[in-house]
Amino acid sequence: MTTTVLDDIGLLVTNDPTAGEGALGIVHNASVVFEGERIVSIGPAGQVADQRIDAGGRCVIPGFVDSHTHLVFAGDRGDEFAARMAGRPYEAGGIKVSVAATRVAGDDELTRLTAARRDEARRAGITTVEIKSGYGLDAHHEARCLHVAEGFTHDTTFLGAHVVPAEFEGRADDYVHHVCTDMLAAAAPHARWIDAFCEVGAFDADQCRAVLTAGRNVGLGLRLHANQLGFGPGVQLAVEMGCASADHCTYLTDDDIAALAASDTVATFLPATDFSTRQPYPDARRAIDAGVKVALATNCNPGSSYTTSMSFCIALAVRDMHMTPEEALLAATLGGARALRRTDVGHLTVGARADLVVLDAPSYTHLVYRPGVPLIALTIERGA
Numbered sequence: 001m002t003t004t005v006l007d008d009i010g011l012l013v014t015n016d017p018t019a020g021e022g023a024l025g026i027v028h029n030a031s032v033v034f035e036g037e038r039i040v041s042i043g044p045a046g047q048v049a050d051q052r053i054d055a056g057g058r059c060v061i062p063g064f065v066d067s068h069t070h071l072v073f074a075g076d077r078g079d080e081f082a083a084r085m086a087g088r089p090y091e092a093g094g095i096k097v098s099v100a101a102t103r104v105a106g107d108d109e110l111t112r113l114t115a116a117r118r119d120e121a122r123r124a125g126i127t128t129v130e131i132k133s134g135y136g137l138d139a140h141h142e143a144r145c146l147h148v149a150e151g152f153t154h155d156t157t158f159l160g161a162h163v164v165p166a167e168f169e170g171r172a173d174d175y176v177h178h179v180c181t182d183m184l185a186a187a188a189p190h191a192r193w194i195d196a197f198c199e200v201g202a203f204d205a206d207q208c209r210a211v212l213t214a215g216r217n218v219g220l221g222l223r224l225h226a227n228q229l230g231f232g233p234g235v236q237l238a239v240e241m242g243c244a245s246a247d248h249c250t251y252l253t254d255d256d257i258a259a260l261a262a263s264d265t266v267a268t269f270l271p272a273t274d275f276s277t278r279q280p281y282p283d284a285r286r287a288i289d290a291g292v293k294v295a296l297a298t299n300c301n302p303g304s305s306y307t308t309s310m311s312f313c314i315a316l317a318v319r320d321m322h323m324t325p326e327e328a329l330l331a332a333t334l335g336g337a338r339a340l341r342r343t344d345v346g347h348l349t350v351g352a353r354a355d356l357v358v359l360d361a362p363s364y365t366h367l368v369y370r371p372g373v374p375l376i377a378l379t380i381e382r383g384a
């Protein structure tokens, strides 16, 4: 098999503290050799291989791991965003607008739309992505959306419990039963994870517990949308159920933070959502200082966060959530991998997937220092 060397790396972030300086495992003047989709060697600049890519003395980081997206949808909600900027609050009910548009879109159109968003994310340095369903909301359309998603990722998530669809209006418990039975049966063959939206206006703790339990019974891993729009039971439920991740965590009590810190559940922050919905940002500093494991993700979706820019999320995390640039970069790479229970991505070590991003900058700090500037010079995903 052909070997390739990414050479003349000025500053290499490995995320392996045993390989270099600090928590990011920084190595200066380095090169990385990969064969197929795996890294086979990390060493000083000048290692030899069949092919050579010149990083030109710039900074190289692990590809971003985006552990929370809703990439499969049709339609546009730009008007809803504009109305929000004019003062209207964000409401979970907007999801139904995307459901209507997604149900009438053909398979080819949904695949084309998802491929375009996945390509956009790759150009933004995202090399691993989780994709949720949640805009189908019946057995046929949820399975269809997950089938599209599995063409783009191994980490597909069944989110039938996103909101109660119009045909079940006023019958939330009946809908939850449907999610746990017919919909789950149709979705499970296409899903690795199950998720639910635990929030006023979506599903309560008992309903979410029923959904997660049903998913666990058929072998799916668990994740939960928790504490996005207000304080509530989501985070405690995520910990109780052993979810891999509690996502959003915008409103955290001291008890929520203590529960997360004592658990393996990753708190996944989605600051582009708080930006786009004019919400407060999560208190990441308080969570990290208490020992909570954290991740950053884009939450790319048509309603609350229509962005594929992890660089933007990192900038928000540093500027408004008081994370250091090192913590934010770790959260967007290794943190995302932990939230997906993946050990093959999120770090650059021998045997890991060859997912590398060359920044048009001497240091990762520029992701924050130069906000809004496209600094992703090259994305290498699976060695290609």
Ligand code: NIG
Binding pocket: 092, 094, 095, 098, 197, 225, 228, 273, 299, 301, 302, 303, 304, 305
């Ligand atoms: O993560 N919170 C629920 N789901 C999405 C929003 C989806 C939408 O508004 O379409 C989120 O923010």
